[in-house]
Amino acid sequence: MFRINENYLKLKAGYLFPEIGRRVKAFTDANPDAQVIRLGIGDVTEPLPTAVTDAMKAAIDDLSNRDSFHGYGPEQGYSFLRDAIAAHDYQNRGVNVSADEIFVSDGSKCDTGNILDILGSDNKIAITDPVYPVYVDTNVMAGHTGPADANGRFDGLVYLPVTAENNFVADLPSESVDIIYLCYPNNPTGTVATRETLQKWVDYAQQNNSLIMYDAAYEAFISDDSIPRSIFEIEGAREVAIEFRSFSKSIGFTGVRCAFAVIPTELKVTASCGTVVSLHQLWNRRQSTKFNGASYVVQRGAAGAYTPEGRQQMKSLVDFYMTNAKLLREGLQSVGITVFGGEHAPYVWLQTPNGLSSWDFFDLLLSKGHLVGTPGSGFGAAGEGYFRLSAFNSRENVKTALERFKSVVQ
Numbered sequence: 001m002f003r004i005n006e007n008y009l010k011l012k013a014g015y016l017f018p019e020i021g022r023r024v025k026a027f028t029d030a031n032p033d034a035q036v037i038r039l040g041i042g043d044v045t046e047p048l049p050t051a052v053t054d055a056m057k058a059a060i061d062d063l064s065n066r067d068s069f070h071g072y073g074p075e076q077g078y079s080f081l082r083d084a085i086a087a088h089d090y091q092n093r094g095v096n097v098s099a100d101e102i103f104v105s106d107g108s109k110c111d112t113g114n115i116l117d118i119l120g121s122d123n124k125i126a127i128t129d130p131v132y133p134v135y136v137d138t139n140v141m142a143g144h145t146g147p148a149d150a151n152g153r154f155d156g157l158v159y160l161p162v163t164a165e166n167n168f169v170a171d172l173p174s175e176s177v178d179i180i181y182l183c184y185p186n187n188p189t190g191t192v193a194t195r196e197t198l199q200k201w202v203d204y205a206q207q208n209n210s211l212i213m214y215d216a217a218y219e220a221f222i223s224d225d226s227i228p229r230s231i232f233e234i235e236g237a238r239e240v241a242i243e244f245r246s247f248s249k250s251i252g253f254t255g256v257r258c259a260f261a262v263i264p265t266e267l268k269v270t271a272s273c274g275t276v277v278s279l280h281q282l283w284n285r286r287q288s289t290k291f292n293g294a295s296y297v298v299q300r301g302a303a304g305a306y307t308p309e310g311r312q313q314m315k316s317l318v319d320f321y322m323t324n325a326k327l328l329r330e331g332l333q334s335v336g337i338t339v340f341g342g343e344h345a346p347y348v349w350l351q352t353p354n355g356l357s358s359w360d361f362f363d364l365l366l367s368k369g370h371l372v373g374t375p376g377s378g379f380g381a382a383g384e385g386y387f388r389l390s391a392f393n394s395r396e397n398v399k400t401a402l403e404r405f406k407s408v409v410q
Contacts, residue, residue: 007143010154016133016378017041020362027366037401039328039389040372042187042346044252046320046394048301049313052251055304059297070296075287077104077260081299084306085260089245095232101264101280103287104302106257106294108217108246113138115213115242115261117290118282123178126158128170130188130379130386132215135181151381161382162189164351168340169197176208182231183215185222188379188388189349190325190341192227198234205240211269211279212241217259220250220318222344238264242279249321249346249392251305251314258294258302321346324398325391331402332389335409346391349376353409361387369404 020040028036047053062068076082082099090097105111112134121144127135136154139145146155153159158177160170168191173180182201184193205212214231222229231241246259263280271277304310329342332350342348352361358375365371376386391398 005141005143007141010140010145010147011137016374019378020372020374023362024366024372034370036366036370036372037393037397037404038372039393039398039401040374042249042390042392044249044254044321044392046252046317048252048256049305049310049317051307051310051313052301052304055307055310056297056301059300062300063296073293073296073299075291075293076100076284077102077293078296078299078303081303082260084303088306088311090230090232093229093233095230096238097230097232097262097264101262102260103263103283104258104260104294104299105287105291106259106298107248108215108244108259108261109134111244111259111261112213112215113141114286114290115283116142116144117286118279119179119211124158124176125156125179125181126160126173126177127181128162128183128186129153129159129381130162130376130383131181132183132187133379135213136380152377153381159380159382162186162191163382164338164340169193172200172204177210178208179211179213180205181213181215183217184228185218185345186341187215187218187345188347188374188376188383189386190343190345190347191349192222192344195226195228195234198228198231198237202231202234202236202240206236210240211267212237214241214243216243217246218249218345219245220314221322221346223322224344227344232262232264238266240267242267247302247305250318251302251310252317253298253302256298256301258298320395321391324393324395327398327402328389328391332405335406337409342391348389348391350387350389352376352385352387355385358384358387365405365408369401369408371401371404371408
C-alpha cells in the first residue's frame with residue numbers, strides 16, 4: 001500500500017480562508033438575495049496599471065513572432081526584471097542588493113513554503129502570534145512540528161505573542177531558536193517595525209546563528225521614510241536574512257502571479273560534516289530543479305511597473321487602497337471600536353466589541369451586516385478577540401460596508 005505524508009493530518013482545522021469560504025457559501029446558499037461584501041481575504045479589485053498591461057501586450061506580440069519568441073526562460077528570472085528590481089527597490093534606496101541575488105517566482109506564498117526544501121527538519125522555529133498561517137502550515141506539512149494543542153498551537157514551534165499589551169512588538173525569544181519568521185508591514189495586524197526593532201532581531205540572529213525569514217510583501221504601502229522597507233537596510237542583515245517580496249498587492253498581481261526572494265551571497269551555514277554551504281547556491285539548485293520560472297509575459301508586465309509611468313500608476317493604486325484603509329480605520333473609531341494598523345498597510349486590525357470571540361463576531365457581521373472579515377483567532381491563539389478587515393475593495397463597497405458595520409455594532 002502506498003503511504004501519505006501524515007503530517008497533513010495534523011491540519012485538522014483546515015486552512016483559514018477555505019473555512020471562511022465554507023461559512024460564506026453556507027450563508028449565501030441559505031440567503032441567495034444577500035449582497036455580501038467581502039473584506040476578508042486580501043484580494044485586489046482594481047484593474048492592472050496600464051503601463052503593466054501595455055508591457056504584457058507587447059510581450060504577447062513578441063511571442064507571435066519567430067525572431068522575438070521566448071520559450072523556457074532562466075529559472076532565476078529574466079535579467080530585465082532582476083536588474084530593475086535591484087536598481088529601483090534596493091540600490092536607489094542605498095541598499096546593497098545585486099541582481100544575481102534576486103530570484104523571481106510565481107508568488108511569495110510559494111516561496112515561503114518552498115524555501116523549506118533547503119532547510120533541515122530539526123530547526124527550532126519562532127513565529128509571531130498572530131501570524132500569516134502559511135508560515136505555520138508549511139512547517140507542519142514538512143514535519144517540523146508535533147501535534148496542535150487545544151488552542152491550535154503546534155508542539156515544536158516557539159510562539160511570540162504580539163498584542164495591544166506589548167504594542168505589537170514581540171519580545172526576543174528567551175531561548176535560542178534557529179529560524180525566525182518576521183512580516184512587516186505585518187499581516188494580519190497592519191503594524192510596522194522600527195529600525196531599532198529590526199536591529200535587535202538582526203543582532204539576535206547573529207548571536208544565535210539564526211536565520212530570519214523576512215516577508216516584506218506589503219512594503220509598497222509604507223508612507224513614512226523612517227520605517228524600513230527592507231531588512232537589508234539593517235546592518236548585518238545580509239549575513240542572517242532572506243527577504244520575500246510580491247507584486248500581488250502593489251500592482252494587482254494576485255491572479256497574475258509574480259514575486260521574488262532575495263538571498264544574499266554572504267548568507268551561509270555550516271553543514272553537520274563541517275562544510276560551509278551557501279544558501280544562495282542551494283536555492284539556485286532547488287529552483288533550477290523544481291521550477292521553470294515565471295512566464296515571460298508576466299515578467300515583462302512586472303518590469304513595466306518600474307518605468308516612470310508604471311511607478312506613478314503603482315503609487316496611485318497603492319494610494320487608492322490606503323484611502324480605503326483610512327476610511328475603514330476612521331469609520332470604526334467613530335463608533336468606539338479600538339483599531340490598529342491601516343496606516344502603512346492595507347489591513348485594519350480591530351478588537352472585537354462586547355467581548356465577542358473572533359468567530360462569533362465573524363458570524364454576527366455575516367448574518368446581520370452581510371459582511372465578511374477574517375477572525376483574528378484564525379491567525380493564532382493570540383489573535384483571539386481581534387478581527388482583520390482588508391482595504392482591498394471598491395470605494396463604494398468600503399463606504400457601504402462601513403454603514404452596515406455601524407448598524408451592527410451600535
